[in-house]
Amino acid sequence: MRTAYRALASLIALAVVLQVASIALAGFTIAGDAEDGVTIGADYSNFGQSYHSIAGTAIGLVALVFLIVSFLTDVPRGRMLAAIVLGLVVVQFLLAVVSFGLPALGVLHGINGLAIAGVAGAASRRASTTTPAATSV
Template structure:
């Protein structure tokens, strides 16, 4: 179960890195399309935006599975870290929704995404460390 926990936590961290890359792709695609004369309106979409949205849902599901799995493993502070990840993912969703009305909050959305990756990386490292042997 430790291996599954480690893999899930690593997948979350990697997925967040891909999220960051996809939103950068989206921004540069918007700039290029605007330069090419494309009308950017409410019906405009590009691959980076679509991927960012779909992958965000996947990260949420992975976080929930990690939390459930954390109760079946002996990773030190594994439940706490998984709970923090779920909390940060919920905050990430709220920040995304609110940022459409208040774009400056998008900065916090980006920072929180990096926090998710950092905590997921820490959780993965915890699962990789050997289990302490109880003293007799």
């Protein structure tokens, strides 16, 4: 189960990196389309935006599975780190929803995304180390 824990934590961190890339793609696509005379309105969408939305939902589901797996492993502070990741993902969703009405909060959405990647990365590293009980055998 430690391997599953580490894999899920790593997957979340990688997924956040892809989220950053997809929203950058979305922004540059919007700028390019606007420069080309495309009307950017409520019905406008591009691949980066669509991917960002769908992948964000997937990260939420993986974070929930990650928390469940954390109860089945002996990773030191593993449950706490998984709970923090899930909590940050919930905050991320709320920031996304609120940011459509108050765009300046989008800055916090970006910063919180990096926090998710950081905590998930720390959880993955923690799962990579051996426990004191395992070394005394």
